[in-house]
Amino acid sequence: MASQQRAQVLVASNRGPVSYALREGSLQARRGGGGLVSGLSAIGPDADALWVCAALGEGDREAVRRGGGLLDPADSGGQRVRMLGIPEDVHKDAYNGIANSVLWFVHHLLYQTPLEPVFDAEFRRQWASYEAYNRAFAEALAEDAADGAAVLVQDYHLTLVPGMLRGLRRDLRIGHFSHTPWAPPEYFAMLPDDIARQVLGGMLGADRLGFLTHRWAAAFTACCERFADGPGATEVGVHGLGADPEFLRERSRRPDVDERIAALREEIGTGPDGRPRRALVRVDRTELSKNIVRGLLAYEALLDEHPEWRERVVHVALAYPSRQDLAVYRDYTAEVARVADRVNARHGTPGWTPVALHVKDDFARSLAAYRIADAALVNPIRDGMNLVAKEVPVVSDAGCALVLSREAGAYEEMGEDAITVNPYDVSATAHALHEALSLPEDERAERTKRLAAAATALPPARWFLDQLDALRATEAGAGTGSHGG
Structure with missing residues (x-):
């Protein structure tokens, strides 16, 4: 140059x-x-x-x-x-071998320490890359x-x-x-x-x-x-x-998002009382730190402990595959699907599928889920920020209760108006889901306004x-x- x-x-x-x-x-x-x-x-x-x-x-x-x-x-x-x-070989070693398999694991506290990490000659070779x-x-x-x-x-x-x-x-x-x-x-x-x-x-x-x-x-x-x-x-x-409010609000009102809303509402359906079922939403990559499996276990516990929610709620789980070139991520993605299938097999009825799992990345569908969510689950083991937690309240149509891990960076700004959870405590998360789904509409709307204000305090350009x-x-x-x- x-x-x-x-x-x-x-x-x-x-x-x-x-x-x-x-x-x-x-x-x-x-x-x-x-x-x-x-x-x-x-x-x-x-x-x-x-x-x-x-x-x-x-x-x-x-x-x-x-x-x-x-x-x-x-x-x-x-x-x-x-x-x-x-x-290509240098980038692969640096990106997959070190950045995503060592530094990411260290900062997100992800190692199963009885077996890993192992810092041997192969690690040193990759570190040179x-x-x-x-x-x-x-x-x-x-x-x-x-x-x-x-x-x-x-x-x-x-x-x-x-x-x-x-x-x-x-x-x-x-x-x-x-x-x-x-x-x-x-x-x-x-x-x-x-x-x-x-x-x-x-x-x-x-x-x-x-x-x-x-x-x-x-x-x-x-x-x-x-x-x-x-x-x-x-x-x-x-x-x-923070979230980008102008972009999100404009993009979430486009026709393709309206089409996804119609499809999701049809998939969610109506309960025995003829009223639309509640939508419990999560949107994540199938990244190990996002804690999707424990979220599914908490939803299963909700249905076990609060049978009044059976046939009255659907967990819309948008879990988009991530880093599938790494075996541990492929295994985790498969476990997400296995647990979702088990919940559906245990609790599903001919007219109700408790978990609506979607794995094909679709931004318009993510925005549609944000708009219709009655409650959103953001329960990472550890997360630098988590923009999903900030995006949901910005585009929510009628207000959304946020169940938020205290280990997400977003907790520092949004914890006061969210329902906070220890991400490892499945029973407590199930209780939080019940609380979120039970919030009166006016309280839910007020919390959402305050969450949206916190979420947009420092938009990307600023x-x-x-x-x-x-x-x-x-x-x-x-x-x-x-x-x-």
């Missing part, structure tokens, strides 16, 4: 704002969504911004080969994007950043980038944002000591670190105190990503700009981390 094209604002993330599919020799671009896309759009076309991401599939890699890594802005909504052609993957990002950012530019690095895939980039460019203002929880020191300590120090050292190469809640920020700081002599000059901040402003206010080169690889 020529010097006059170097960017003043750079975002780095594993997944970019566009992906490509290769069909009969031609490339078809598909734009992504989410908070980062909204945020980067908010700074405007004159901000001289660049998004650096990795090629994730064969279509992406072909786009890199054809364009030299710089993508056509027409494919990405006018945003400038540099896509890195990291070797994680280093190479992070180094590719750091070198690209160093090349593409203008003097004194602001660089916003995203998430657990890229924990080493700030330290590596600091070693290459001391003039830059470097930020890192964690979209996940952060593990407490006693769990983080499961990582090999040198790896724990390397992760923290990489992060501390940043001038400023952002987290979704005060709890995760405090956990990170505690890890620094134990393993890295404290956070040093690196500033630590909290930015609780969330991004707040971080950028805070980073620009720091002194470049304040980060204390050393070269991460």
